[in-house]
Amino acid sequence: MNTFTPADFDFTFLEEGFCAHDIIEQRMKELSMSDDKDAFYVADLGDVLKKHLRWVRAMPRVTPFYAVKCNDSRAVVMTLASLGTGFDCASKSEIQLVQSLGVDPSRIIYANPCKQMSHLKYASVHGVQMMTFDSEEELVRPLVLRITADDSKAVFQLSVKFGATLKSCRRLLERAQVLGLDIIGVSFHVGGGCTDPETYTQAISDARCVFDMGAELGYNMTLLDIGGGFPGFDDSKLKFEEFAAVINPALDKYFPADSEVRVIAEPGRYYVSSAYTLAVNIIGKKVVMKEQFTCGDEDDGANDRTLMYYVNDGIYSSFSDVLFDPAYSLPRLHKKPKLDERTYPCSIWGQTCNELDGIVEQCVQPDLQVGEWLLFKHMGAYSVTLSTTFNGFHKPDVHYVMSRSAWQHIQQISAQGLRTPVEEACPSGVPSCCGRDVMSLCLHNGGSSGI
Numbered sequence: 227m228n229t230f231t232p233a234d235f236d237f238t239f240l241e242e243g244f245c246a247h248d249i250i251e252q253r254m255k256e257l258s259m260s261d262d263k264d265a266f267y268v269a270d271l272g273d274v275l276k277k278h279l280r281w282v283r284a285m286p287r288v289t290p291f292y293a294v295k296c297n298d299s300r301a302v303v304m305t306l307a308s309l310g311t312g313f314d315c316a317s318k319s320e321i322q323l324v325q326s327l328g329v330d331p332s333r334i335i336y337a338n339p340c341k342q343m344s345h346l347k348y349a350s351v352h353g354v355q356m357m358t359f360d361s362e363e364e365l366v367r368p369l370v371l372r373i374t375a376d377d378s379k380a381v382f383q384l385s386v387k388f389g390a391t392l393k394s395c396r397r398l399l400e401r402a403q404v405l406g407l408d409i410i411g412v413s414f415h416v417g418g419g420c421t422d423p424e425t426y427t428q429a430i431s432d433a434r435c436v437f438d439m440g441a442e443l444g445y446n447m448t449l450l451d452i453g454g455g456f457p458g459f460d461d462s463k464l465k466f467e468e469f470a471a472v473i474n475p476a477l478d479k480y481f482p483a484d485s486e487v488r489v490i491a492e493p494g495r496y497y498v499s500s501a502y503t504l505a506v507n508i509i510g511k512k513v514v515m516k517e518q519f520t521c522g523d524e525d526d527g528a529n530d531r532t533l534m535y536y537v538n539d540g541i542y543s544s545f546s547d548v549l550f551d552p553a554y555s556l557p558r559l560h561k562k563p564k565l566d567e568r569t570y571p572c573s574i575w576g577q578t579c580n581e582l583d584g585i586v587e588q589c590v591q592p593d594l595q596v597g598e599w600l601l602f603k604h605m606g607a608y609s610v611t612l613s614t615t616f617n618g619f620h621k622p623d624v625h626y627v628m629s630r631s632a633w634q635h636i637q638q639i640s641a642q643g644l645r646t647p648v649e650e651a652c653p654s655g656v657p658s659c660c661g662r663d664v665m666s667l668c669l670h671n672g673g674s675s676g677i
């Protein structure tokens with residue numbers, strides 16, 4: 227089921243001994259001969275597989291529902307569908323995309339608390355049964371109650387916009403009860419780029435409170451959704467496994483494996499960030515002399531200038547997250563191996579005529595020439611989906627690659643059919659560590675409102 231072949235979308239097998247970086251080098255060489263030195267991505271789908279295997283190993287109790295808005299390319303969604311993840315969709319077209327690839331509606335959660343009626347109808351008609359809500363307006367269907375999480379330690383904060391406070395949860399639950407609606411569980415999202423795993427602990431304990439509140443009103447909730455926010459690459463401050471090391475004991479404490487609660491998550495950037503590398507070409511360069519006249523030390527002229535590089539991508543295309551956190555792009559700038567070249571302080575700018583369009587405020591680079599390339603790693607998340615055609619520029623092409631062994635591994639997992647990642651972690655029987663999640667993929671079979 228849900229498997230794919232090289233015919234489904236263009237991808238190249240990496241020959242034995244080659245990696246994605248070799249493909250980038252090769253492509254840069256080819257393009258350097260031509261006039262058309264457009265920016266491009268190379269995406270290694272084997273990296274998505276690796277992330278999935280890491281997830282299953284580190285958090286066997288938690289089923290991932292990939293947040294499609296993070297990167298909705300067919301290649302990524304197909305790979306994840308083959309791996310058997312679920313999907314967090316935020317709109318009708320995301321639901322359409324995922325279902326067009328043969329994903330069963332039981333593997334979809336419509337996790338945008340703010341939904342247009344026509345999209346809602348579409349979801350219902352097409353069998354999507356899990357939806358999140360945080361207000362009375364949305365009280366019309368089997369629901370997962372979204373609570374606020376403390377996202378003060380996150381780069382992208384969402385609690386201002388979404389989530390019900392613990393106080394309003396009681397009111398919502400009471401109201402839902404009056405309306406005879408089914409509330410199947412609780413969700414939260416700690417915000418993108420969470421920097422403190424303890425945030426999850428607090429939110430999981432808050433969720434426990436809401437489960438208990440629900441129980442008092444006669445609700446037997448069975449689903450906990452711990453949202454997204456997991457780091458997308460390892461050179462960020464904390465590794466994914468460090469989050470898992472905090473989340474697992476919190477789950478065991480507040481929702482022990484025998485509590486009959488199924489736990490899911492909605493990772494976005496975790497799955498795709500590191501798979502994508504972006505190559506941009508330098509299309510312009512400016513040397514800015516420092517306007518200061520210091521007496522004394524005659525330096526050799528290296529420290530009196532800043533270089534400004536202009537490249538053929540920018541915040542209106544692949545780098546929109548720079549707007550939210552200017553510090554974000556620097557760690558992704560690929561460091562060249564140390565050569566004996568002199569380096570200069572420099573800044574990197576996008577290609578549009580807009581003053582906000584700066585990519586890296588401050589970095590150190592050798593004296594590069596127009597026509598040379600710069601590489602940015604970890605570019606898979608919130609890049610292709612947020613790209614605009616502002617100023618008439620188009621988003622970079624993506625070249626998908628994968629090793630043969632990665633492809634075979636994906637095929638194998640896919641051939642095992644509709645199994646949860648938990649089963650893949652423990653293929654022989656059901657060790658007690660895996661809890662009861664193994665039993666079901668179907669989360670909710672018809673609530674009292676019966677969509």
Ligand SMILES: *Cc1c(COP(=O)(O)O)cnc(C)c1O
Binds near residue numbers: 493
């Ligand atoms: C955006 C979003 C996610 C994914 O967030 P990441 O930081 O990319 O993991 C998950 N859940 C919800 C509700 C979201 O809005």
